[in-house]
Amino acid sequence: MVVAEQKPIEEILVMVADFNKVLLTGCKGCVTVCCSGGQKEVGILASALKIARKKEGREIEIDEITLERQCDPEYVDQLEEPIASNKYDAVLSMACSVGPQYIAKRYEDILVYPCLNTTFIGGALEHGVWAEFCQACGSCGIHNFGALCPIARCAKSLMNGPCGGSAGGKCEISPETDCVWHLIYERMSRLGQLDKMGNVVMFKDWTSSRDGGPRKMVREDLKQ
């Protein structure tokens, strides 16, 4: 899933400093799963903003709505009625950054602000801890690395690791970061594939990655 985390409240307060009435929108997709932008978090952020503004002596009115998904025009359409019938100064989105962009595209005349920082494609390690697993390079080759991704999980995206900074299974950049190449070594060793790890892996073609420009996927069979 796409993992995101809420921006510091101070940053959001600066965004809404000049506003008296805003619409705060959540998303029931990935950000609900990673506990950053679902209905519950929308409620908590709205309360926190209102309390902070009350303290400043300038109350703010915040309406709350959580859409099925913000990355789908069908659901973003549901904002039409509230936006049309209220004089909102802005719409705040608690989706990953796709959400506010969809809202901005659909509602051309209203200011849109992101309340989350979209962090990575990943998953939960334990309750309350998430980690990056994929960099969306567009040409998956993890089967060559024990089904672990060195592009996303090695600090240098090495194709022929581990580098000289691997110590005790950890990466030199932080004792909190596993050396993925150590994990690859252990797994390929268990699978009897160490000989494969001795082969030089040559240059990666990054055209399918962001380097090739903004990407688009077309399924002719589904197009209308």
Added chain:
Amino acid sequence: MKAGSKLEKVFAAGHFAVTGELGPPRGADAHHIHEKAEYLKGMVESVNVTDNQTAVVRMASMAVCRLLLDMGIEPNLQMVCRDRNRLAIQADLLGASALGIKNVLCLSGDHQKFGDHPQAKNVFDIDSIQLIAVLKKMRDEGKLINDHECEGIPQYFIGAAVNPFADPFEFRVTRLKKKIDAGVDFIQTQCIYNMEKFHTYMQQAYDQGLTEKCYVMAGITPLKSVGMARYMQKFVPGLDVPEEYIERLKGVDKKKQGDEGIKIAIEQIQEMKETKGIAGVHVMAIEWEERVEEIVSGAGLLPRPEVS
């Protein structure tokens, strides 16, 4: 001969080779380089010029290499994959060749987290092993990565680094072999202090015939003080400084710790000369260039051989 550099010729003639190292300044002062380099002249075959080492911005390695050439000192151009993509790398390599640079050391590069611009975007389009392959292809096939033929084929003596003390230890010799498979001609190791572990590593490399396929130079960095030794022991990933050396430094007057460090370095070099598969030493006297002569001379390695 691959490139006919002095370093290559010294190896080819069967001599025990010595290289040094010079870190460019964090400014545009060329005078400073001349001063430091003067200490290395005649002491070593060639001098590594670091490339934004520890991810700190410094004068470009290639420019300093050219300054060394002008002084009659042979440079080893260090090149990291952190700061340039394959276009810039190949362009720089062609330029280096045109400037008369023959030795190139291929490195991944320290992560920018450790440097003076931790906010920077890193590149790592290719890695250090792929970089070796780039140089080999340019030199042996006269072609760029995309198979475009070079007009004017560059000649390189291709170097790389290894850290025998990083984990997993059992994979380290395989990784050396990967560098050889990619086309490396010479290797300089990380600074060595744990001689026992290093001998285990070298024995494996020797047994697998790898030391026949490239020249391995042992990395030597003299310890200046107990403080420096402790710092390297604790904070430099993959560096293994045994207590024994720290005790020796502690055993002498604080002002004499540097002398003791030089003595240790000389002993290490003597031991390296007797180690199977070691073809030379790479002396990294960090900001201590003025003591290099003492080390090289103390190890009985002066005068350096004349080759033509």
